[in-house]
Amino acid sequence: MPDKPDLAALVGSRICHDLISPIGAIGNGVELMLMEGAAKGPEMALITESVGHANARIRFFRVAFGASSAEQRIGRNEVMAIISDMTHGGRVQIEWDSPADLPRRDVKLVFLLILCLESALPYGGRVQVERGEARWSLRATAAKLKIDPSLWEGLIHPAALTEIGPAQVQFLLVPEEITRQHRRLTTELMEGEIRLSF
Secondary structure, three states, rough: OOOOOOOHHHHHHHHHHHHHHHHHHHHHHHHHHHHHHOOOOHHHHHHHHHHHHHHHHHHHHHHOOOOOOOOOOEEEHHHHHHHHHHHHHOOEEEEEEOEEEHHHHHHHHHHHHHHHHHHOOOEEEEEEEEEEOOOEEEEOOOOOOOHHHHHHHHHHHHHHOOOOOOHHHHHHHHHHHHHHHHOOOEEEOOOEEEEEEE
């Protein structure tokens, strides 16, 4: 029996697909204006930075929230470029260690977990992602973490989640993706550190 279509992922793919081209076109237009010397100054720098950040986030969201099949692959270089662009100038730094060729479904799940970790790092911090021989592991460290225990409990026991806002939607999507991929997620919450593996 075929799997039930992932409606949330299909909607995510559609939105990201429709937005990525116009955002890229705006970025190209700004670049042309700068090359021709038509616009300079702090205003143009702000626009350039904002377009670059929007482009990076939409590429990240396309993987995290978009549809993916068991056959789809994604290269480590593409993943690292997305992460580098997304974290440029930000308070959260992400280190990535994995093979060169990756199942897109794995990266989708890792990206969703990165979004979960970001919610605990409002003051900045570091996330280390590593693909071992059999499992993925993520480790977030910071001088100060902001942990909502009910959200993290919901990763293992989704029925425990009661009220979820748009900023926490990843906490609903992770258990669904874990189930879809027939994986098991482990979480460890410690002082100044969060460890996740699947």
